[in-house]
Amino acid sequence: MPLVVKLACRNLVQDRLRFVATVVGIVFSIVLVTVQLGLYLGFERTVTTMIRHAHADLWVVPRGTKCFEDPSLLDERKRAAALAVGGVADAVPLLIGFAEWSVTGGGTTPVFVIGSTLGAGGLRPWNIVVGSIGALAGAHAVAADKTYFDRLGVTGLGDTVAIRGDKAHIAAVTDGIRSFTTTPYIFTTLDRARAYTGIPPGRVSYFLVHLAPGADTDTVRRQLAAKLPSAEVLTPAQFSARSRSFWLFGTGAGAALIAGALLGVIVGTVIVAQTLYSSTKDHLNEFATLRAIGAAAGYVNQAIVCQALVSAVIGFLFAACISAVAVEVTKDSALPILMTPELTLGLFVLTVSMCIISAFAAIVQVIRIDPMRVFMS
Amino acid sequence: MISPIIAGKGISMRLGRGAGQVEALKGIDLSLYGGQLTLLMGPSGSGKTTLLSILGCMLCPTAGTIEVGGCDTIGARPEQLARIRRGQIGFVFQRYRLLPTLSALDNVRLALDVRGDHSRHATEKASATLDGFGLSHRRNAYPHELSGGEQQRVAIARAIVADPAALLADEPTGALDGDSGHGVMTVLARVARDPSRAVLVVTHDPRIVPFADRIVHIEDGCITGDESSLDRALRPAVAASCYA
16 A cells, blocks of 8 residues: 555544544535435436337427426317328327326325327336236226325225216226326326316327338428427427426426535535544644655645545445435335436545545645644654 | 765844844854764754754755755755755654654655655665664554654654765754663764765754764854864763763
């Protein structure tokens, strides 16, 4: 081990309590940042779940639509105009809306109904654990997620309830289709969704456009936009970005998460800076000795930066373990904390940067050190 | 004519500001030569440590010139002075100034490490230097596990392991009992036998006079005497009687 690293490590562990305080500070800070950014990523992912699972090449949406849950409607007759555009293989209508689910035993609860064709081009439920897509073709058939059974007052497949006064029969059960709004998603056919939501005939929420093989997305998008002036034509990425922007920044939720993460960074930096500074102050005579025997300022700074790095690595390892537990615990929740390899790497870089920045105050102190201190008793 | 290893001419040093300003050194000329153990003696406050600091390139004088190895150091910036100290000068301090978190061996190795020598050879050299001072069995001991005399011998090993041209010691026996002081001075006298190395010892301990080749007296910032000492052959007996 290089001597300067050894010196840094020994300086750190010499005062164990302070070292523990430093590591706890880093862990607290990084776990807070991880949770905030993980929630941000999880939120970002959750608000675009339906867009991702629709597998459309393009979305035709009412002009000014802000997110997937937007209640604006399109004229269903525009579908013919969309189909007339070269390169469009299909334009599948999709209908969404809130409805009132009558809970068995009394009371109601809001649900979010998604009505679509049961064919491959529509937005169909996924992760079906009981029943099948085909069963949704039956009379009054709907699919519900088992996570919400308690809220919906049902026990499973075959239960019959009422949505907006119309009969609904659970023909498929999904697992893990959760809504960040906590309102349960109910999948059904387009017509049945219309009945449940009370949306009049001839109106739909979106068209899911599927391109013919070899068709150019940009060209088709431009042509569709020209044909449908009262609508907007978006790629899934554009619609996802718009949804994310609305929910994360339009509502302030994202800003709150980012502010929380920033607070974590600030708290961590201050804690590490404070402990490194006081550690350096305690070892000033030793650093003065190093300077007196000819050590360059860079050598002494290296010792301090090493202290910061060792603290960073140890703190990060603990923080990563705690964060992994948090990710595991929240994975089935409405708002899971999401960890990606990029986020993990980013957090490591952040931890190291935070600790090195924290070392700045200590370095300034050492740069000003007078080697003549060695002559003082 | 033999060239001095460190040559100071007209060294003056004013400390403090305004009404509290003190003229610590007043135009001192002092040169240190290889193979010589020079004692710088004088009462407290006479300017001994200030002069040692200036000759050791830790402090810049208000006036005068300092040449180390023939190079003028006046006007050098702190980093340049550190480079000169690194390359040419070894220090021994009254309070040893060993790093408490490092072993004796690592403390000695540190002097090579700051010079950029991180090799295995550095460890071997540090180890051999400690062995030469009779500390082979204390290599892995930490400073708090060593006696005062042992700590000071480790400090001397640290000061000379990089073969500096000059070794400057500030009251090296000041914190030691008689036996340990004698042991430390014996080591320093041995170090001074190297004709390529000058040794300056600042002290007010008269018992170490017999170890000196030359004694410089300083009082009130001025050199008041500069004399050669005993014949080397007579020194061990005289030194032993001083510490008896």
